[in-house]
Amino acid sequence: MSVTLVGGGVIGYLTHTAVSAAAPSTASLPAGFNQVLQTYATIQSGYYKKTTSKQLTAGAINGMLESLKDPYSTYLANDSKSSLDSTLSASFGGIGATVQQSGNKLTIESIMPNTPSKKAGLKVGDQLIAVDGKSVEKADVTTAVDKIRGKIGTTVKVTIKRNSAQQTFAMKRAKITTDTVVGALDKTDKHVGVITMATFSEPTAKQFQQTVKKLRKQGATSFVLDLRGNPGGMLDQALKIASMCLKNGQTIVKVQDRNGNTQNYKANKKYDDGFKVTEPLAILIDGNSASASEILSAALNENLGSPLVGEQSYGKGTVQNVMPISKTAEVKLTVAKWLTPKGNWINKKGLTPTAKVAYPDYLSIKSISAKSLKLGDESGNVKSLQQLLKALGQDPGTINGFYGPTTQAAVTAFQKANHLPANGTADEKTLSALVAKLVAKYQDQDPQLQAAVKAAAK
Template sequence: MADKKKHRSIQIPAWLLGVGLAGGLAAGGVIGYAVAPVTQQQAATVVTGVPKELQSVVTTYATIQASYYKNVKGSTLANGAISGMLSSLNDPWSELLVTDDKADLDSTLSATFGGIGATIQDTGKQLLIESIMPDTPAKKADLQVGDQLMAVDGASVVGKSSSEAVAKIRGKVGTKVKVTIKRHNKLMTIEMTRAKITTDTVASALSPETKKVGVITIATFSEPTANQFEEAVKKLRKEGATSFVIDLRGNPGGELTAALSIASMCLKDGKTIVQIQQREGDPEIDKASEKLDGGFKVTEPLAVLIDGNSASASEILSAALNESAGVPLIGQQSYGKGLVQNVASLSKSAEIKLTIAKWLTPDGNWINKKGLTPTKKVAYPAYATINAISATSLKPEDESSDVRNMQQILTALGYFKGTTNGFYGPTTESAVKAFQKAEGLTQTGLADQKTITQLMGRLSAKFQSDDPMMKAAVELAGKE
């Protein structure tokens, strides 16, 4: 998996972007992967004989099983051997996925999971039901927004993170789960049957700048993404959009088929989308066609937003629209991942993700470790990289990175003019009081949970309002 710390470009915190998607979909934050169509989830090759080169591996396995001073599961040794072979490739994208990692990738690619259809908000003190999807077990059981989550199957989740609670709630479709909530100081335990939940990978809205431009944000590419993109275009057309911005910032990639379908929708039939170059032979060229897009076409002017975390399948889509249709790319240099993976099933609980090819842009460029260069480069505002405040409260005399983050937020919002040194001194206290006064909060000078939440919300709103990349893209799309 890619190491996020090695990115060339800044990474904008998800809390600041506030796109309102089930984003974390991208394999738990995995950057840059494209899973090849057709061969996805095919069975791994069955070996009927042991090659000479593997005789020593088999001998080592047998020796350990017979002589090691402790019992070792055969599956543990086998997985170790597989991981070793994949590691020898020196390819961060090829790896063994077992149990939870396998389930994470599978649910990411399908954008589905077994659950109850409710999202959970972690306030720092409580886990609250934040939203409920229609026609889901949570809706039918009359869960309500604001209910406090107390336990799952009798095990307390008080003090746990939202991700820990979600992991307990999710499970196999058709199985039962008991959720204990607190509503108006009354405890209630509700039993629900987990159902197949499909997450949204696409969000859409008319631009606040001009109602003639529709903005479509794609968080990742999964099985339902192409259909969700088509529905977004139809909805925005009805609302008056005559051009579109496709926002791929922070999109780590995903299922290649979805990216191909969306590219085909936006290109004339016969135009090249991507070239897939395997180890031998000529490149396989994918072109726009009714087979890929079902006859649905986007003929309106387009602009595409990219940044340093736009990778793999999102780069394939961006390059296709740019080189085959002249669609402008706005933002920052993309990640630069020009390889394609195939997922091969080993068992019910294990699979390998293996790099099987490299992909080239329509013009034959390999952008691996280089990325796509925007047509128009636009930087994020300096405050866009401020980290979220993880503490539930801060007080005078505290000294920490969270205090520094708060000082940076207060500075960006115009309340703090001191040194952002991470020390909660009198200047910081005065700035907190000024912010509390402006927000109608009690002016204590203490940064309690409500103050911190409001601070982060205000900075997110400021970014949504400022967003120089989006403004540039909307302007370009609207002029086409």
């Protein structure tokens, strides 16, 4: 089976176009490949360090793909292949529990129903001590989770502390499917359902349909599709969702191969099983909305006139196939380009919003790498601190990167307002609170979402 990709990064989609992954016979290879074989033999026999055929083969494949000067044509092996496969399936081998950092401890934050962790008896609040006998007490969340995850069907032993007593649970990893779609009624207009799609993976179309049904029951009479930051996904999922929103026979996307042959994909019952979204739609996009996101956005905009709100999209107009070449490796190769229903190629240009609404300037503030900042400090971190304070309504004085008395007073005022020790030093808790407040401010105001809700409600 081949997988065809249109994602801005490594995300892709399944296509209905057959692509042969069969290797050519030795007799059909060009004469120049004799030089490749001679080079291989020369390295194997003469290089001053030992080499392996696996190493040289991977190098040759990478070299051929790099010669194409196409960032989307790549060789994926081992972890890279597994990462792509997990992204496409939106699933992984795990136990169905989420882990959070709680002070200096790692604790179980939530447990999914009907999962190994639920059946084994893990509980929210359990402190994570060890995985397979190796301590994770000083590990970060990512490291601990990576140790818990693994191949479906394999066993993992998780040691936890509960009421001062340690217990070890042995569990078989199961397939855990992640949510790629979430939805909720807009907080200001309860007739607008906001549907956020993170990727286009195997469960996305099904989750989209479920979300639409749920929001309809809650009173939604129009929808905002939030595709900001969505790098793309599987074509069959984009086709299904677009077909749900279009009339049968309307063109979703055109795929054109190197010979100029064009295949039109049109809305039909095969894709949507008769389920239709007839409510008004508005689509949110930004510079990280790519490929499959752009396919869906263009299809709805050009066929229905659904407004695009936000910023210029990424501009990913090529199509890749992923073809397995072994159990642990695959090649991702650009094989075609895709066009919007009206025949536009948006590669390196992107989609232009119907309503251009920029992100707030404060979202571009550089992150602070220091753990603490104090009076007399002077750095880029201090400048970011001053920008954070100003965005939250505090007056740090001139934004110059110097932690002077005015900045100290602004920090003190923020600490008092947020029930933190008011010492005027931007310690780790204060910095975390500043970032949390800024995130909350954006989520509360989000001018792009507000504009999209108004557009959908018209």
